[in-house]
Amino acid sequence: MSKAKTEKKRARQAANGNKGAQAKKGKPAIWDGNVRDAALTILLAVDQNQAYSNLLLHQTIEKYKIDAKDRGLLTELTYGTLQYKMTLDYYLEPYVRGKLDDWVRWLLRLSLYQIVYLDKIPDHAAVNEAVEIAKHRARHRGVSATVNGILRSILREGVQDTTKIEDVATRISIETSHPEWLVRRYIDAFGVEKTEDLLIENNFPPLQTVRVNATKADTTKGLETLWEEKYAVRRSQTIPECLHIVEGQPAKSQAFKDGVITIQDESSMIPAYALDVKPGMRVYDMCSAPGGKTTHIAEKMNNEGELIATDLHQHKMKLIQQNADRLGLSIIQTQVMDGRKATEAFEKESFDRILVDAPCSGLGVIRRKPDIKYTKSEADFASLHAIQLDLLESAYELLKVGGKMVYSTCTIDKLENNGTVEAFLEKHPDLVLAPVVNAPEALTELRETGMMQVFPQDFNSDGFFVAAFEKKA
Numbered sequence: 001m002s003k004a005k006t007e008k009k010r011a012r013q014a015a016n017g018n019k020g021a022q023a024k025k026g027k028p029a030i031w032d033g034n035v036r037d038a039a040l041t042i043l044l045a046v047d048q049n050q051a052y053s054n055l056l057l058h059q060t061i062e063k064y065k066i067d068a069k070d071r072g073l074l075t076e077l078t079y080g081t082l083q084y085k086m087t088l089d090y091y092l093e094p095y096v097r098g099k100l101d102d103w104v105r106w107l108l109r110l111s112l113y114q115i116v117y118l119d120k121i122p123d124h125a126a127v128n129e130a131v132e133i134a135k136h137r138a139r140h141r142g143v144s145a146t147v148n149g150i151l152r153s154i155l156r157e158g159v160q161d162t163t164k165i166e167d168v169a170t171r172i173s174i175e176t177s178h179p180e181w182l183v184r185r186y187i188d189a190f191g192v193e194k195t196e197d198l199l200i201e202n203n204f205p206p207l208q209t210v211r212v213n214a215t216k217a218d219t220t221k222g223l224e225t226l227w228e229e230k231y232a233v234r235r236s237q238t239i240p241e242c243l244h245i246v247e248g249q250p251a252k253s254q255a256f257k258d259g260v261i262t263i264q265d266e267s268s269m270i271p272a273y274a275l276d277v278k279p280g281m282r283v284y285d286m287c288s289a290p291g292g293k294t295t296h297i298a299e300k301m302n303n304e305g306e307l308i309a310t311d312l313h314q315h316k317m318k319l320i321q322q323n324a325d326r327l328g329l330s331i332i333q334t335q336v337m338d339g340r341k342a343t344e345a346f347e348k349e350s351f352d353r354i355l356v357d358a359p360c361s362g363l364g365v366i367r368r369k370p371d372i373k374y375t376k377s378e379a380d381f382a383s384l385h386a387i388q389l390d391l392l393e394s395a396y397e398l399l400k401v402g403g404k405m406v407y408s409t410c411t412i413d414k415l416e417n418n419g420t421v422e423a424f425l426e427k428h429p430d431l432v433l434a435p436v437v438n439a440p441e442a443l444t445e446l447r448e449t450g451m452m453q454v455f456p457q458d459f460n461s462d463g464f465f466v467a468a469f470e471k472k473a
């Protein structure tokens, strides 16, 4: 890993914060003021209960009203340890004899993360804290002695040098902490350099971005509104209605409550452009919850026309309506539906525009959910590819001749993205990729070809894929 690259990304990491949403699985960590102990509890829950790290972290912070200083450290320790789990195991390996309980291994990873990656925490403090936690949690003293012994040996003797690993995929896998099968899959698809850049980027927090609601304010007004509220914000150079939040929690702003802004990753703002909607059109958003793109489409339609938003999951539907209400968008009609059966509910060839923002492996959002990289397996791609094709088939039936449809995912995988597009086009000679001439200039590939894979390192957004099609007569 290049030192300059790492330093640049670390500086950005310091400038930005992480964010999350509501927790689903797992319980918030018990909070007694001990940041490391809380981080350990979250890491164990993520590992054992398949709880989502971002959700659990957020829930812990909200439940115990953890202050900004501890919140920053808790976030850093939880994400950092999870992000570098495999690297940390590689460093621990020569020092561990015999089997360790899961919590002891996570405690060692957590402590070693501080020693290796965090300058602001003195090594002896990381070791002492680890020993205290071990004493507190273990039934016998042997555990704290083991933790103490391993960490002090590492401090004395150092960690293994990863640059000596000969096989390039193995080296990248260990250095960036991504499973080797995924590294090899990426190298095959994108080459070594792009893969390495991508996997390094995955270990840094995402930039917070918001979208200004064009039916309420232009981008300048949105920017000024947030400045007045003392948020550190700047314009994006990529998507015109996107603002980059340098500091602050936009979800707590008055601008958010007033429906002037929506929190959305910048990549997710691309499909509404690709769809090329106009006021008055009849539009269908097939996989729409929680409605980030639906509401963007409604804004681009100037809240005029008909916009039907479906999703498979009942419990997610109210999120779309809540978002629409907050943003003052009245044209959205929500319905629970399996997109594969939408042809039973709607007339064929009756929509001007259709978005299929499909379920996918989510490998583009590893920065937000580092646990994803350890839980996916190669078998997942083929089944997702099949569902994606079924959804597109259904959308094809519903699209008017001369209409446009868009396929998008938040993943970086050739089979799910280019593979799905190729299989779909092969089946329908009357469909062509439609260059998105109205797309912002920075999206050159989309403007020229109608298809684009966005990598997180391209403009610091989520990894994302979008393809636009037109149904010819």
Ligand SMILES: C[S@@+](CC[C@H](N)C(=O)[O-])C[C@H]1O[C@@H](n2cnc3c(N)ncnc32)[C@H](O)[C@@H]1O
Residues within 6 Å of the ligand: 268, 286, 287, 288, 289, 290, 291, 292, 293, 294, 310, 311, 312, 313, 316, 337, 338, 339, 340, 357, 358, 359, 360, 410
């Ligand atoms: C990538 S998310 C959509 C995000 C959404 N478009 C947005 O911008 O907020 C994919 C969605 O597809 C939904 N989904 C999965 N299978 C589906 C199906 N067979 N029919 C309709 N929706 C489905 C999931 O519930 C999930 O909400």
